[in-house]
Amino acid sequence: MGTEVVAEVVIRPIRDVDAEALGRVHAQCWHEDYDQLVDAATLANLSPRRMAELWTHWVNQGDDYTHVAALVDGEIVGFAGAGPARDDDAPRERELFFIHLLDAFHGRGIGQQLFDAAVGEASVYCWVPDTNEYALHFYDRNGFTRDGVEHDEPFLGETIHEVRLVR
Secondary structure, eight states, rough: OOOOOOOEEEEEEOOGHHHHHHHHHHHHHHHHTTTTTOHHHHHTTTHHHHHHHHHHTTTOTTTTEEEEEEETTTTTEEEEEEEEESSTOSSEEEEEEEEEOOOTTTTTSSHHHHHHHHHHHHEEEEEEEEHHHHHHHHHHTTTOOOOEEEEEEEEEEEEEEEEEEEE
């Protein structure tokens, strides 16, 4: 009989001191999540340092914004963020901006914990690449449906086709 060590997962608000670690994790998540959607050379230029600078800005946006991190054994492995809707035709007042989790931690319920901490039971909407079946299934399980709106989102000098999901 084998023994499996179960790592402790902590979901907590993001802190200023997390920016560097978040930059590294964010860059790695984008490589894992978008490598089939954009050119490899585009992702090769992705800088963890630049991502850390963005996190320094995001973490200080104010009380209307929720940014949480998932830590396993004290290391950040994922994050989520939500806040006031950004779209002029927003179907809800709040938007889930992102959830990213390192591939090695998928299937453990950590993404669900991040989602719950970022939006809880709130009525929200989000944008998802239309080819990301894993994400589409996740949002379907959480009560989201397509509202029929789609767009092409600029991403690192390329575009990704996205669908809007609403709950």
